[in-house]
Amino acid sequence: MNLKVLVISDYRDTVSVRPEAELFIGLAREGVEVTVMTYGEAVYVEAFRSAGIKVIDFHPRHKFDKEEIRFIRHELTTGGYHVMHLFNGKAIVSGLRAARKLNVKVVLYRGYTGNIHWYDPTAYFKYLSPRVDKIFCIADATRDLIKRNRLFGKDKPVTITKGHNLEWYDGIEPAGLSELNLPNDAFIVTNVCNARPMKGISYLLRSASHISADLPIHYLLVGRNLDTPENRKIISGSPNRDKIHFLGFRKDVLNVVKASDAFVLSSLYGEATTKAVIEAMSLGICPLITDIPGNKGLVIHEECGLVFPSKDPKAIAEAILTVYHDPEKRRLFAKNARKQIDTNFNIKNTIRNTKLLYEELRDSLNS
Numbered sequence: 084m085n086l087k088v089l090v091i092s093d094y095r096d097t098v099s100v101r102p103e104a105e106l107f108i109g110l111a112r113e114g115v116e117v118t119v120m121t122y123g124e125a126v127y128v129e130a131f132r133s134a135g136i137k138v139i140d141f142h143p144r145h146k147f148d149k150e151e152i153r154f155i156r157h158e159l160t161t162g163g164y165h166v167m168h169l170f171n172g173k174a175i176v177s178g179l180r181a182a183r184k185l186n187v188k189v190v191l192y193r194g195y196t197g198n199i200h201w202y203d204p205t206a207y208f209k210y211l212s213p214r215v216d217k218i219f220c221i222a223d224a225t226r227d228l229i230k231r232n233r234l235f236g237k238d239k240p241v242t243i244t245k246g247h248n249l250e251w252y253d254g255i256e257p258a259g260l261s262e263l264n265l266p267n268d269a270f271i272v273t274n275v276c277n278a279r280p281m282k283g284i285s286y287l288l289r290s291a292s293h294i295s296a297d298l299p300i301h302y303l304l305v306g307r308n309l310d311t312p313e314n315r316k317i318i319s320g321s322p323n324r325d326k327i328h329f330l331g332f333r334k335d336v337l338n339v340v341k342a343s344d345a346f347v348l349s350s351l352y353g354e355a356t357t358k359a360v361i362e363a364m365s366l367g368i369c370p371l372i373t374d375i376p377g378n379k380g381l382v383i384h385e386e387c388g389l390v391f392p393s394k395d396p397k398a399i400a401e402a403i404l405t406v407y408h409d410p411e412k413r414r415l416f417a418k419n420a421r422k423q424i425d426t427n428f429n430i431k432n433t434i435r436n437t438k439l440l441y442e443e444l445r446d447s448l449n450s
Contacts, residue, residue: 246433
């Protein structure tokens, strides 16, 4: 019996959704009959169809719209699906209501650690709903959080890492960055994120004050809403304020990371296997990251990078200085980081483990 899966997700952003989209392309090549509901203008539509995936030009725009729920339910009742996999808030709320009393297994995706509480009534429309059969968590910390908050069905959250393929990064060249007028001996440290409290950017900026002004260490911050009066105030008294560069949103963000000597993550909480860190490691850039639970096991301390406490500007500076003063160690960390992704965060593993999960659910439908 062929395994039939309905996926509802948003595939309009090529870079951010690539691991997820490539998962379903890989499953289709493994013989899984995949149907994807997404926006018709999504960049992955052509790639999906080339892989034999049926694409339905639809994605819920609301959470409780009766017509949208009815549309999904009609597809479920006529499509003969074994599994429905839902990837975002609107898809989850609509999909769960559409699947009521239908003989289909429902899988939810969770890529964030936090904001799920047993006492929150809204959580029962999503991750704590009794209609959920499995929750696809990309980190153990996410899985454990959901387990703690589920009153029943604590076996429903499972960890499946979101895999990457090193070949996706092989053709990426370093950005020129001539507009920054960096010195030839500049040691470039990069952070990529959009401004959110959990990103810990204030601690990263304060770390520059713990680095001697004589050293050519430059910080590149890439992302939206980072160049703010608050952040400018933090660096105003730093001896290295002229070495902190806010680049804003960049379409060539991977090229910027490729031009770096190290990638620094200053996050405080919430994240689960940070994509920007995986990308840096895949590019062969040395990672320096905080010890948040969601990234446990991603960077092995003193083997493929450095891990330090969060909310500690001095610890950030010490990690940067360690790899600055020991280029041989930095190159070893960078080499091992790439190997870590290829071994433990590979898209092939994700495809295999996801298929096994789906098969287990299918086989339990009539048992």
